[in-house]
Amino acid sequence: MNPDLWLPDGDLDPAHREFAQRIRAFAADKLAPHARACDEQRTFRRAMVADLAAAGILGGPLPQQYGGSGWTTLQTAIAHEELGAACGNARGFCAVQTGLVAQCLARFGTDAQRARWLGPLVRGEAIGCFALTEPEAGSDVANLRTQAERQSDGGYRVRGQKHWITNGGIADVMILFATIDPSQGRAGITAFLVDTARPGLQRETMPGVELGHRGSDHAVLTFDGFPVAADEMLGAAGKGFGVAMGGLAAGRISVAAGACGIHRAALAAAVQFTTSRQQFGQPLAQFQMVQERLADMLTSLHASRGLVHRCARRRGDGSETHADVAMAKLYSTEAAARATEEAVMLHGARGYSSAFPVERLWRDIQALRIYEGTSLIQKTILARMLTAE
Ligand SMILES: Cc1cc2nc3c(=O)[nH]c(=O)nc-3n(C[C@H](O)[C@H](O)[C@H](O)COP(=O)(O)OP(=O)(O)OC[C@H]3O[C@@H](n4cnc5c(N)ncnc54)[C@H](O)[C@@H]3O)c2cc1C
Structure with a gap:
């Protein structure tokens, strides 16, 4: 090792x-x-x-x-x-x-x-959530339907539904995205910063048993006349789409880095297991087909981390582009998914049990391929940049 x-x-x-x-x-x-x-x-x-x-x-x-x-x-x-x-x-x-x-x-x-x-x-005294995704607006968030209706006092009443909101069931404060004018498309989307302790909000745990991230809180939030004051906007009216994208650009680097962590943990577990488990009179790691898999896992980990660190450095010096973020998130999450899959298979039946860590890594990585822009959405961003006039 x-x-x-x-x-x-x-x-x-x-x-x-x-x-x-x-x-x-x-x-x-x-x-x-x-x-x-x-x-x-x-x-x-x-x-x-x-x-x-x-x-x-x-x-x-x-x-x-x-x-x-x-x-x-x-x-x-x-x-x-x-x-x-x-x-x-x-x-x-x-x-x-x-x-x-x-x-x-x-x-x-x-x-x-x-x-x-x-x-x-x-200080961890308050928990926050970021309420963007809706049942009918996932990848296509510009099409969100939650509406903030203007009131005579200058405030708003919010109606609509969000789902898959991490920390949604336990959050004290929320960044809530709603449209103040559906006819304006993304130019109507507005962000609000609100405390959650007020009427008109129903919070429920996501239905079903989730594949991974099972120690996280994911909620359905239903707003029915949820009151928001005029001074609770985050950013200007109609500029919420930019707030959302600004948050996600930073978030995607963290997701990509987190994928490197899962990848690394899968590789470490695979090396540890294959060097100790003996079959056919020798450790698994001495079989060339096993070695090939370990070598690929290591090489792709370094490729992922290289993209993530390059992206982070470019963000630091102001030269980062959407392509840097998209490549880092796309490559690192997909490479980690392949690595966790190999790690499960290299453990044989033991990889199928929670007594070993690799099945949890395999389950957890799936969400990183989905949230903050799916892998296919990262590809659409890259393809659009490649082919734009
Ligand atoms: C564990 C977890 C935590 C989450 N936490 C949050 C949170 O805190 N806040 C929040 O707001 N959201 C959160 N989400 C929601 C997440 O951001 C969305 O699930 C994600 O954006 C995808 O939306 P969707 O599930 O509606 O899929 P859809 O948009 O319906 O996509 C379904 C499939 O179609 C593909 N697809 C869609 N459009 C295109 C296209 N133009 N071209 C090619 N393929 C396309 C997608 O890639 C995907 O494979 C979370 C999700 C999960 C799983």
């Missing part, structure tokens, strides 16, 4: 290496020991939020003036790989709480909105 081959440390300068090792130690101590139980019991572990806050992870990428640590995008990617390797639920929680909610609020919010919510979000 040579973990140096799959850990990112050798590619990082000393400061980033020390940073990765710090997050890795935290994840090994506070997250990994609970990952299997959370999945099997299908429970959101509230204590995890306090641990992430105490370690400075919830506020990591936020500017110090808001109680954050001012991580660069590269540091955020490094952290999300470490979280993803230990526990997909924790990584997914951070992606929404910090990536989609707190960072959007820091970027688009007013001073009053930031003062009210950023501190509680960073």
Whole structure:
């Protein structure tokens, strides 16, 4: 076993290496020991939020003036790989709480909105959700139907439904996307920042048993006359589509980094298993067909991480394009899906049981191929950029 081959440390300068090792130690101590139980019991572990806050992870990428640590995008990617390797639920929680909610609020919010919510979000005292997807508007979010009807006092009443909303059942604060004028298409979409403790909101757990991320909270939110005050907009009226895309551009790098974490965990498990399991008188890892699979898993991991770190660095220096993000998310999630599939098969029947970690990794990675823009949507973005005049 040579973990140096799959850990990112050798590619990082000393400061980033020390940073990765710090997050890795935290994840090994506070997250990994609970990952299997959370999945099997299908429970959101509230204590995890306090641990992430105490370690400075919830506020990591936020500017110090808001109680954050001012991580660069590269540091955020490094952290999300470490979280993803230990526990997909924790990584997914951070992606929404910090990536989609707190960072959007820091970027688009007013001073009053930031003062009210950023501190509680960073300290884990408040939980946030990002309510964009609807039953009839998934990939095609510009076609959302939830409507905010203007009232005589200048405020709004919201009617409609969102689903698959991570943290939706437990959130104290929500970024809610609704149209203030359906005839305007995406120019009618407006973002609101609202606390959830008010009438007109029904929250239900998503129906069915989910494939992965079973320790996460995913909800159906039904709005029926949900009141929103005039000063609760996030950004300007009709500019909500830009808020959503701004949040997702940052979020996709974190998803891509999280996929590297899952990929790495699958590779580590496969190496460990195939070097100890003996069949036909020798360890599985001595068969060439097994070696070929291990070698491919390692090579594609480095290709994924290279794309993710390149994208993070370009975001840091302002040169990032939509193509950088799309390639990083597309390649890393698909490569990790292939790696987890190989890891399951290399474990034989043991890969089929939760007694070993690889079946959970295989289940968890599927969601990363879907949310924040499916793999096919990333391909449409790239193809459109390639063929545009
Ligand atoms: C675990 C989990 C957590 C989530 N958390 C959140 C959250 O916190 N907030 C939130 O708002 N949403 C969340 N989502 C929703 C997620 O963002 C959507 O599921 C995703 O955008 C896809 O939408 P859809 O499921 O409606 O699929 P659809 O858009 O119906 O797509 C179905 C299939 O058609 C393909 N397709 C669609 N359009 C095209 C096209 N133009 N060209 C080619 N293929 C196409 C897709 O790639 C996909 O394969 C979550 C989803 C999951 C699974």
